[in-house]
Amino acid sequence: METNSLAPPHSSENAAIASSSAIGHPPQKAIAPETLQAAIAKLFNQGTPSEQIAQGLLATTPEYYQLGMNTLALLQFQANILQGVGASFEPYYTHIFDLLYQALLWNNPDKILEICATKCNRRDYAFCEVAVDYIEKNYEPSWYEQKALQNKLYQMYRSGASPEEIRAEVSGKNKKFRHIVEAVAEIAVQYPCHQTKSTSALAQFSPYCQSAKEIPLSFDIAQTDYSAPKLDLAESSNITGSPHISTEPISQPVKKPIEESVDYWTQDESASEEMETESVERSPSDPILEEFSDTILTDTFSNLPNYSRVVSVNPKAPLLLSQHEEKNLLFTVASLEISALIAAPSGTGKSTFSWAYIDKYYQLHPDATFYICCQKNDFWLGLRNIPGAVARPDYDEETGLWNFEPILEHIRRVNSFLNQRRLLHEEQRESLPKIVLFLDDYYSIWNTISGSKKYAAIKEFITESLANIITLGRELGIIAVILTQSFNLESLGLTDSNIRDNLAILIFGNVVKTLKGMQGNYNALYKIIRNPFVVGSDSARARMLNLLDKLVPVSMELQRPIAFSSIGDGEVMFLQDYRWSKDCRLSDEQLDAIAQRFGCARNASNN
Structure with a gap:
């Protein structure tokens, strides 16, 4: 069963998450939202498959499934962007990724530049320019359609729609996303959700909260029967060190039309101007950057292109895909005489x-x-x-x-x-x-x-x-x-x-x-690389064959084509x-x- 159906984390409809009474299960124990997020970050960085994390969320914290999945999605998105642009842009503030994620979900990634032009320093702005370029190149339009459908289905599920009503959404352009509708309908079968007036205002917390009092500190964990192996996220939250990616709560402001406002911050303009955004020194052991090379990151969405992950069949010899991806092949070929x-x-x-x-x-x-x-x-x-x-x-x-x-x-x-x-x-x-x-x-x-x-x-x-x-x-x-x-x-x-x-x-x-x-x-x-009439240099052939041996396993894992070009000295690349x-x-x-x-x-x- 596919369980990675996400709604945009910043929609106002998701601001209120139903309490445990919504599905009729008695509370078992409480956990702070930030602890849940830290647990997800730990599991994520340990290489736990996202589908397994999603199953654990449904099994132990179904009321906060959406919060957990939003956290998981942003962690994956952060990892993609970090590895897509390399480690030359810093500092990596959580709010930048939050803004990028909003822009991506709203199908307007260019808006991020307008936001960051006034909210970030020049170095951050340069990072955002590269990140926007990465988004536009790697996220096809149908991805946005899928996110909109997932949001709609999730709201139907939260309002108590029956599996039959959810499956009825397989029509028109949604036919190509039949697997998403079926996945949500299956969730509705196993975990029927009845509408309730009792809600908790959880989603209005911000990554800039200075006090824990600003965040609800507890919520109920429902005890449900689940056929798949359970991941108890509450027990997994016993973290001895900092997670590899920032685990500050993700801001979820009320969604405003993008043309009406560009201020997605919790502070007013004067406060944001006073915010310190100068670059900071980062040590080699910085938790944001360390150990990416030791982990094969798993997909959050089945159709989300994760082409800029650090991947390798040999963890001791990781490959940063951005270093082996063609950058200007299209322009080069179109410019040929x-x-x-x-x-x-x-x-x-x-x-x-x-x-x-x-x-x-x-x-x-x-x-x-x-x-x-x-x-x-x-x-x-x-x-x-x-x-x-x-x-x-x-x-x-x-x-x-x-x-x-x-x-x-x-x-x-x-x-x-x-x-x-x-x-x-x-x-x-x-x-x-x-x-x-x-x-x-x-x-x-x-x-x-x-x-x-x-x-x-x-x-x-x-x-x-x-x-x-x-x-x-x-x-x-x-x-x-x-x-x-x-x-x-x-x-x-x-x-x-x-x-x-x-x-x-x-x-x-x-x-x-x-x-x-x-x-x-x-x-x-x-064969083409070994052909001396195409690649005339012995050293060039040896270099390209050696690189090809490294790229092939990654290509097979990601279903990512490898290209050879005879232009210039010859090149092998993704x-x-x-x-x-x-x-x-x-x-x-x-x-x-x-x-x-x-x-x-x-x-x-x-x-």
């Missing part, structure tokens, strides 16, 4: 990277024209709406043959531009608009035309055309981008060494868990999460301008 080959098996992020590439390319070259050849009817950032921009082969059921004429027409057009520009003087070629022949699923196309003599003429034409574009196009503003599932250049008809010298090669590798088992491998990465590109779309102005270059009007109704 040469053609590119992107080879990767299914499930490694090839498609999402290609959509992000087109978006970035148009940012750098607004007057560019893409001629896309593909097999699937994808949206292509809106280019599908422009007649003539996207070409797909047609299958003739009567003859059993593929009609590649739409793709061949694209290649002929690019060839025509190539021949025209070859006649221009060098100074005339400098400011020419870019032209990109974009071949998706090229291995499938090549396999088809190689499998029958009936396609022999087509095969020869495509081979010669690609060779000309790759070798001559770089000086004429014309390139080819080839996406394929095969990394074997010979099998793609790209055998000439001159072609390889004018072709940037990107290889992605990953192992993906599917319903049918494990899918994918890293063989292509090892690929960023480009799933945001699924919803990426060129602006109407861009699409209209592109349609004009094709001599047609954009079909706005074709979504």
Whole structure:
């Protein structure tokens, strides 16, 4: 059973947590909220799975399940941000993470900069800039939808909704989050919650409370039967030392519309101005920073990307993912004057990277024209709406043959531009608009035309055309981008060494868990690195192979693709999460301008 269903910790509805009478169990013993939070922090830092902590909360403190899960979520978020930006930004004040968490839940991470510009010193502000960038890159839009649904379901549960009423929420866009609805409904089955007027004002405490009197010091712990092994958080709270992450209570102010106020602090403006925010010296044994390298942090949310954790199958040799994650690969590839080959098996992020590439390319070259050849009817950032921009082969059921004429027409057009520009003087070629022949699923196309003599003429034409574009196009503003599932250049008809010298090669590798088992491998990465025609230096090959051996176990654990790039001296790195590109779309102005270059009007109704 999935138990990690969280509501935003700063919503006013969560300000009042029902007492034990709400579920009809007699009180067993009391525990202070800050002690509960310290216990959760201790378990978290010991590597206890978050799901197990959640079960313990339900078993021993069901009334304060939400408080505990909010604490757990913020601990995980702190760890992610700390490891995502590295240890160069300090001090790490609890209120910064609190503000970041609010901004994240409200789907407006940029608002954090406005807040921190007046509330933090310059060093903290610099940290927040990096943290906001981390948030925007690693949290896809659907994550926010899930948090909103979790909040709604939690409120239904707290108000006494039946499991059937909760399951009825599986409709419309919530269908993709069916597992969340089912998890909350299962909680409602095992722990029915009846609405009560008796509540305790727990959630209004702040991380800046100076006195314990400001916080309710006790609450009831219900004694419930639970089939899973119990974690008694009250007993776990006997902490002999400081937890590794700050365990001050998390502030839970009443949620205000973000456009109405930016003051999420408990103090007024004058008090916050007097607050000391100068950088402080941190010792190597600082509890916030120590022992991250000894722990494989566990996921708080099943779908929350935790790509910047410190992870390793060998705790004595931890990896800080931010040090091995590509930072500017998208920009680098989009800035190339040469053609590119992107080879990767299914499930490694090839498609999402290609959509992000087109978006970035148009940012750098607004007057560019893409001629896309593909097999699937994808949206292509809106280019599908422009007649003539996207070409797909047609299958003739009567003859059993593929009609590649739409793709061949694209290649002929690019060839025509190539021949025209070859006649221009060098100074005339400098400011020419870019032209990109974009071949998706090229291995499938090549396999088809190689499998029958009936396609022999087509095969020869495509081979010669690609060779000309790759070798001559770089000086004429014309390139080819080839996406394929095969990394074997010979099998793609790209055998000439001159072609390889004018072709940037990107290889992605990953192992993906599917319903049918494990899918994918890293063989292509090892083979391409060992290829002396791609990586010419013995020392570079040894360095990359050694690093690849370290990254593969982490990649398998996190389902995180590894990328090889032949650009420059060659590099092996973790690929960023480009799933945001699924919803990426060129602006109407861009699409209209592109349609004009094709001599047609954009079909706005074709979504």
